[in-house]
Amino acid sequence: MEKNLFFLKPNVIIEPLIERWYAWSHLISPATAAMNVVGRHLKIMNSYIQSSQIHAAAVLNPKMLGGPFMDYKTSRVDDIKKLKEDTQENQQELISLCAAIKELDELLKAQAKGFSLEPLYEKVPELLKGYVELVYDLNNHPSFRIFEALLYKSRFYRKASQSIALWVTNNDERPFCLSTPRLNDDGVLHLDIPFDHKGIDALSKMKRTGRPIEEIAELLNVKAEDRPLFDTFFTQQEHPVYAKYEGEYVRMRYFGHACILIETKEVSILVDPLISYYGYESSISHYSDIDLPDVIDYVLITHNHQDHILFETLLPLRHKIKNIILPRSSSGALQDPNLKLAFNHIGFKNVIEIDEMEEIKLENVILTGIPFTGEHSDLNVKAKICFHIRVDQFTFLFVADSRVLEARLYEHVHRFTGDVDVIFLGMECDGAPLSWLYGPLLTEELPRDKDQSRRLSGSDFAKGMHLVNIFNPKETYVYAMGQEPWLEFISTIRYTDESNPIVQSDQLIKACNNRGIIAERLFGEKEILYKYADKEASLNI
Numbered sequence: 156m157e158k159n160l161f162f163l164k165p166n167v168i169i170e171p172l173i174e175r176w177y178a179w180s181h182l183i184s185p186a187t188a189a190m191n192v193v194g195r196h197l198k199i200m201n202s203y204i205q206s207s208q209i210h211a212a213a214v215l216n217p218k219m220l221g222g223p224f225m226d227y228k229t230s231r232v233d234d235i236k237k238l239k240e241d242t243q244e245n246q247q248e249l250i251s252l253c254a255a256i257k258e259l260d261e262l263l264k265a266q267a268k269g270f271s272l273e274p275l276y277e278k279v280p281e282l283l284k285g286y287v288e289l290v291y292d293l294n295n296h297p298s299f300r301i302f303e304a305l306l307y308k309s310r311f312y313r314k315a316s317q318s319i320a321l322w323v324t325n326n327d328e329r330p331f332c333l334s335t336p337r338l339n340d341d342g343v344l345h346l347d348i349p350f351d352h353k354g355i356d357a358l359s360k361m362k363r364t365g366r367p368i369e370e371i372a373e374l375l376n377v378k379a380e381d382r383p384l385f386d387t388f389f390t391q392q393e394h395p396v397y398a399k400y401e402g403e404y405v406r407m408r409y410f411g412h413a414c415i416l417i418e419t420k421e422v423s424i425l426v427d428p429l430i431s432y433y434g435y436e437s438s439i440s441h442y443s444d445i446d447l448p449d450v451i452d453y454v455l456i457t458h459n460h461q462d463h464i465l466f467e468t469l470l471p472l473r474h475k476i477k478n479i480i481l482p483r484s485s486s487g488a489l490q491d492p493n494l495k496l497a498f499n500h501i502g503f504k505n506v507i508e509i510d511e512m513e514e515i516k517l518e519n520v521i522l523t524g525i526p527f528t529g530e531h532s533d534l535n536v537k538a539k540i541c542f543h544i545r546v547d548q549f550t551f552l553f554v555a556d557s558r559v560l561e562a563r564l565y566e567h568v569h570r571f572t573g574d575v576d577v578i579f580l581g582m583e584c585d586g587a588p589l590s591w592l593y594g595p596l597l598t599e600e601l602p603r604d605k606d607q608s609r610r611l612s613g614s615d616f617a618k619g620m621h622l623v624n625i626f627n628p629k630e631t632y633v634y635a636m637g638q639e640p641w642l643e644f645i646s647t648i649r650y651t652d653e654s655n656p657i658v659q660s661d662q663l664i665k666a667c668n669n670r671g672i673i674a675e676r677l678f679g680e681k682e683i684l685y686k687y688a689d690k691e692a693s694l695n696i
Contacts, residue, residue: 194595529558586612
């Protein structure tokens with residue numbers, strides 16, 4: 156190895172930010188970004204400026220986990236005041252867009268009474284003219300459709316707000332990502348580059364391929380005064396090389412939460428990538444990016460929530476990914492931004508959309524999109540899909556956080572798929588209320604009783620058993636529970652043995668075992684080899 160070649164340290168975080176807030180999918184699309192800037196970011200900043208003590212107390216209360224409270228070890232009021240000023244200046248277009256969306260919504264509620272909407276176009280806020288279509292549903296309820304692709308080509312999509320923060324971590328402790336912006340701190344290097352910058356790919360490759368630090372520093376436009384810190388992120392020690400799987404089985408590896416890697420010697424498929432990359436000591440055994448193939452043939456995304464689309468994982472993997480398969484969504488509804496547009500605009504050009512019951516054939520593998528119901532608080536969201544994967548005659552079904560609202564839906568699906576060998580289902584069956592995630596998109600406050608009834612919940616025991624009874628799996632795995640400690644800054648979940656999702660999933664596992672079905676709630680890591688050609692029993696490792 157050449158002496159001037161360096162590798163990115165395994166515990167360096169490449170954290171994507173938008174105006175210093177953790178980047179998730181609703182901050183990419185201009186319309187949802189506008190609503191979050193006003194309805195989440197400015198609201199939380201104002202609250203913190205008014206009483207940082209309340210925030211400091213709230214984050215120490217386990218019952219307040221995931222609430223709208225900033226989590227800093229010391230008071231950062233002056234820094235937040237500065238961030239608020241910067242936001243009001245840099246995000247003025249989005250702040251105005253939010254006001255226009257609310258004004259349009261009020262217009263429709265007041266004046267769209269079932270008659271032609273055409274006369275109302277002249278009353279649409281000037282800023283939105285040409286960006287929306289006014290519509291009714293079949294019961295004369297008015298709404299509007301956003302021409303989202305045009306917003307991306309307008310002044311409302313501002314790549315200059317995007318940046319990355321580089322820093323070294325030695326544990327899983329991080330503030331809740333939706334409530335605490337990333338301020339200037341010792342040991343944190345902020346680089347004002349957009350997410351589609353080629354330097355992110357070059358930096359990520361340095362986990363495996365050495366390169367002179369001077370080259371990557373120049374590519375990332377690192378300032379001279381930041382070089383001492385930047386240089387600490389690298390080592391001359393090579394990382395382990397990934398050994399491509401060449402076995403005769405299907406290999407399933409569980410990486411935590413809903414992230415599953417399916418491999419044969421011909422193809423690799425990664426579902427809902429959320430990976431604890433970071434090479435620090437942990438009491439929990441888990442795979443990291445070192446355990447991922449050098450080339451990932453297909454990444455599958457089930458739905459548009461921050462624990463299933465994690466740009467912190469996806470951006471460093473971008474150079475490895477040949478194709479991303481996303482649920483098709485082009486409704487133009489505010490709550491349902493188009494995922495393909497978002498991924499294209501942050502540098503992913505290899506995006507394939509899949510619809511319900513649509514098949515994609517790859518060598519000896521067939522991927523099928525399966526309807527996904529529930530877990531979206533009864534909002535009309537199309538950007539969600541489950542996946543049926545057939546490897547020769549061996550089958551997997553990933554239902555993610557789908558909640559079985561009507562069992563006959565999956566009975567209809569079963570007539571097409573037949574029984575499956577392995578099913579993965581999420582059972583976070585309590586879920587947060589609608590406002591926790593979608594609150595900034597609401598133009599008027601939802602009464603508490605209605606908000607609490609419309610939850611982001613997956614299947615409970617009864618609904619999970621519907622899936623087991625319909626698809627007759629040989630193996631059933633509960634996943635996507637948010638239990639791993641590296642998930643807490645995203646999901647804020649802390650379970651006990653008495654927590655309802657644990658009780659419900661324990662019931663399901665017991666019921667499956669009583670029927671001779673292998674069942675387990677996944678945690679940390681898991682590897683299983685499946686002899687798929689003649690469907691012999693699985694080889695658990």
